[in-house]
Structures are given as C-alpha cells and as structure tokens.
Amino acid sequence: MIDSIYKYVDLNFDKFISDLIEICKIPSIAAQNIGINDVVGKLSEMFENVGFNVKVLSLDKGNPLIFAEYKPRSYKKTLLFYNHYDVQPPDPLDLWVSPPFNPSLRDGKIFARGVADNKGNIIARLKAVESILNVLGDLPVAIKFVIEGEEEIGSPSLPSYVNAYGNLFSADAGIWEFGYRDIDERPVITLGVRGIAYFEFMVRGPNVDVHSGQAAIIPNPAWRLIYFLNSLRGDDGRILIEGFYDNLKPIEMEDEELLKSIPFNDVDLIKRLGISGFVGGVRGFEALKALLFNPTCNIDGIYSGYIGQGAKTIIPSYAMAKVDFRLPPGLTPQDVMNKLRKHMIKYGFNDIEIVSLHGYEAAKTDPKAEIVKIGVKSAREVYNLDPIVYPISSGSGPMYLFVNNLKIPMISVGVGYYDSKSHSPNENIRLEDFKLGIKHIIRIIDMFGSI
Incomplete structure (x- = not known):
C-alpha cells in the first residue's frame, strides 16, 4: 500500500515541482508587506483543491493566518503541521545567480527565495496528503495546517492567534516547520528550539x-x-x-545521550567558516553542547x-x-x-x-514521545540511513505556543540540506530531497494512524 503511494509521488513529481515554483514566484515578504494577500490566496486555493476545509483567520492587526483542516470519515488521531508563508527579503540581489522570485531549475536543485524556508516544506506536506488521498481515498488521521505570515519578523501576531483559536489548533502531535539532511546525507530530526x-x-x-x-x-x-x-x-x-x-535548566540525561550520538566535525566547521576557533576555545563535544544549550x-x-x-x-x-x-x-x-x-x-x-x-521562550519535546519514535523509524525507512536526532536547535521559533501552551509534542523534519542557504542569496533545495521529504511525511502520517 505504501509503495503505491510512493509510486504516485514518482509519477506526479513534475507537477509537484510546478506547484512549488508557482508559490515561490510570489514575493511574500512580511518585513516589507509585499505579496501577502497573493500568497494567502494561492495557498488557500491549493489546499482547497486537495480537499481541505480552509479558513483564513485575521486579527485587528498583523498578517492573516491560514488554517486548513482535513477530517477523514474515521480517525482517532490528529496531526498538526506548523509552517509559514512569509520569506526573508532577498538582498543583496547582486549575489543571486538567478532572480530570487523567478525560480530556477539547475544542477538538480530549485533556486528561489523561500524555497527552503519555508515554502518547500509547505508544498511537500500538502503533496504528501494529496498523494495518500488520491491512492487510498481517505486519510488514516485528521490533518491540520497552521500557516502564519510573520515568522521571519518574530511572529508578533501568533500568540494572539493561539489565544483566540487554540481549541481549533488542538492535536495529538505535530510537525514543526523545518528539517534538512546533513553533510553526510543523514536526515536530521530536531525536537525543539531555543x-x-x-x-x-x-x-x-x-x-x-x-x-x-x-x-x-x-x-x-x-x-x-x-x-x-x-x-x-x-x-x-x-x-x-x-x-x-x-x-x-541543567541538561537532562536523555538530551546528553542524544548529544553523544550526534557527529560533530568541529575541524570542518572551523575550516568552512574561515575562523581561527570557537568562542571560549571549546572543541568537540563541549562545543556541540555549548552550541545547543548555552x-x-x-x-x-x-x-x-x-x-x-x-x-x-x-x-x-x-x-x-x-x-x-x-x-x-x-x-x-x-x-x-x-x-x-x-x-x-x-x-x-x-x-x-x-x-x-x-x-x-524555548520549547522541547520529550525524546520518549511517540511522535519522536515515529519520526526516527520513518526516516530510517525512507532515507535508508539512521537519522541524527537533535534534542534542540541552536535557532529559535515560536514552538512554545504549541508545545508548552497547547501541550502538542512536536518534531521538526523537512526538505532542506546542509547547503540550502536559507536567509542567504541563492537559497535552494535539491529535487531529490523534495521527493524524499514528501515520502517521509507520507510514512509519518501512515505510522501515526496505526498507533
């Protein structure tokens, strides 16, 4: 059954790429208030075409939030996806090889502002749901999408949305916005953010x-x-x-064990960045611990x-x-x-x-949570490699609103890779990662519906 869904992805992949390109053409820059209504309209249309019930929520101020929900005929669990449709400004423009809002396909990659952060993940998740529906006719779990439009400027309106619509956003588990493959091609799963x-x-x-x-x-x-x-x-x-x-808070024992399993090449990082060393002279495991928990x-x-x-x-x-x-x-x-x-x-x-x-504030999911086990097992199957599990990211995001406030355990997986250049000129994802990212979400949904 799962192979039939994967085959659907393979057969329709060119169309999936076209839809991603269409979304990436819209310069939805929250910092400059550009393209917001256009991208909200196009995404709403795409979700409705798949069969989602879409609500465009709004407050007195701030950008609208897209809430999309699919309820199958019979289900026990609900899985929530958090994403954002806003992107970083593309400056400096002179460092782009191709125009940032005219997506370019070359060298097995798609280059465009927002393709990695975060539109590639939105479309991958939508296409995973579409693929399951077209092959099976229904979903094993209910699916909710919360897609905000201010993440790149600090999500100022999201707390108000969660306060106003928290009951609407309730779920048994969730998938956070991002994810990538490391320099050794291993999928990275992150359990939280600072x-x-x-x-x-x-x-x-x-x-x-x-x-x-x-x-x-x-x-x-x-x-x-x-x-x-x-x-x-x-x-x-x-x-x-x-x-x-x-x-x-001190580092928990489970997190310390996860840290020990993370390969961290400090020599390569120092060389790649052209620096003489790390702050405080830390190296190896101590550098990794400082990176995530200091x-x-x-x-x-x-x-x-x-x-x-x-x-x-x-x-x-x-x-x-x-x-x-x-x-x-x-x-x-x-x-x-x-x-x-x-x-x-x-x-x-x-x-x-x-x-x-x-x-x-920071947010972190318990490493023993069921969604963590599903994320790890499904990644191992889809990528044929053991994933790297980070207890927390060195970056930040408004995950606390869902994990801490709404009590939804969440993990982060996605379609990026170590050189996706998010926030930088020539932002890109690899086509193969886009396809595998779709299949990974399909397997997560399938496994989540079986527990």
Missing part, C-alpha cells in the same frame, strides 16, 4: 553631527555604546548580567556616524545596535529584559534607550 530575546539599543549624543575637532569635550555616543556592549559579555562568551543564569549574547548589527567611502571627521549624533540573546530552557524574554534593565541602572547605562523587538 528561545530568543531581541533588542535594539539607542545612544543619543549631540542633536546634530559635530566636527570631530571637538571630541575632547563632546561625548561620542558610539564610544558609549561600545562601553555598554562590552559590559554585557566576556571574551569567553559568558554573559555578565547579574543573575542571568539563575533559572537556566545562552548567548550576540551583536547582530551596529550603526553610527559615517561609514561611506573616504573620510568624514564627525562626532555622530547617535549610535545604535541590535542584539539578540538565545535562550535555552528555563530562560524567558521577560526575565532577560528585567535583569538587563537592572544591569543598565547598576552600571550607569540607564540613559540608553532599549526597545524589545521580539521574543519567545
């Missing part, structure tokens, strides 16, 4: 840029920003804010004064930095904000303006 607290800091100086000849007496906001940023973190990466680590304080960008060609001697009127804190289990954005404000007052930096851009 949290994040993202801030903007602004230091104001003179009300206009001033001739730098007056630097002996006029305070420079760029220097003040540097002093402040230097107070947040030591050279070894340890965060210097008082009490920052107080609520950090909180971080990271400067995303700094701006002040003149950075154009040639020289311009000024004292800038302001200096600004964007900083993110990645938060393992136990740490919350609100706690970080509170301790950060106390730090600023204690060290005399309370004149610096602080704005919270977005934040959410």
